[in-house]
Amino acid sequence: MGRTRTIDRDKVLDVAEQIVLREGAAALTFDAVAKGAGITKGGVQYCFGGKDDLISAIVERGVKLFEAELARNTPPDADSLERARGYILASGRIDEATQTKLVGLLLALLQLPGQVQNVRAWYAQWIAQLDPSCEAERRIRTALIAAEGAFFLRSLGLVEMDQANWDDVFADILKLL
Template sequence: MGRPRSIDRDKVLDIAERIVREEGATALTFDAVAKAAGITKGGLQYCFGSKDDLIAAMAERWVKAFDAEVERHTPPDGTKVERARGYVTASARIDEASQTKIAGMLVSLLQSPRHLEQGRHWYAEWLQRLEPGSAAERRARTAFFAAEGAFFLRSLGLVEMDQAGWDGVFDDILALL
């Protein structure tokens, strides 16, 4: 008797992300992911539960990677301003394709009250870390909001911006810090 085949969650998440990146969020279906991963739809459902849970796993993986990138750009006992600088620097490094993928996942997730609450919690934690007590800390909080605004405007296709424009915007945001 052969060993049961196991599903590599990270490989499946990579495939799901590729589908969103190349074909858009509406192309992300269990059928499409299962076919591209070479697994059964039932196996995919066993591994992730629902499409909502698959999207949540994609977002959770991205958030962990983003938070690690922020930490890479923030001193260990960084001040509020240094944390904001780390956040803005990490945000500036997100490429356009990743932005589109991330925005698609977030828009899908925000339709779920459970995931909306998780997103609110993540932002609340960041805003608590940036609670202003000085003029420099108020600028840091403003830089955080500016980075998020730029991210969502570009990601959702509401503002067209090439890489040079993106870099310029983030240079201006970093100048606040």
């Protein structure tokens, strides 16, 4: 009896991400992923069920990457200020190549139905924690939005910034808190 072949889910996700980055979200098919991963189309379906599940897995992996960095920068019992500081530190510490990859994936995936709602919900969860009637929490909201703006501007290549300038921008954003 032969050994049961296992499918490396992370490898399949790597292939799917590369397809999205190279060719756009429309090119993300089970056939393309299967060919790239060297497995059958049924193998991709076995791992992910449907295309929406594959897309969700790509997004989830990116979110987990960010949340792991966030956890490293935030105390477990953090208040809103400490959570915001952790968020900004995490955003500032993601290397430029990873930033570009995450933003490229996000932009491509936002073209697919249903994904905009997931991203909106993620951001809404952060903003909903803040009381807009409180001056300090409005500053936190402004700092979070500034960090996201810097992240997207650099990642999209709209603002060129070396690491020293990047670090300065995030140090200034932290001062808003």
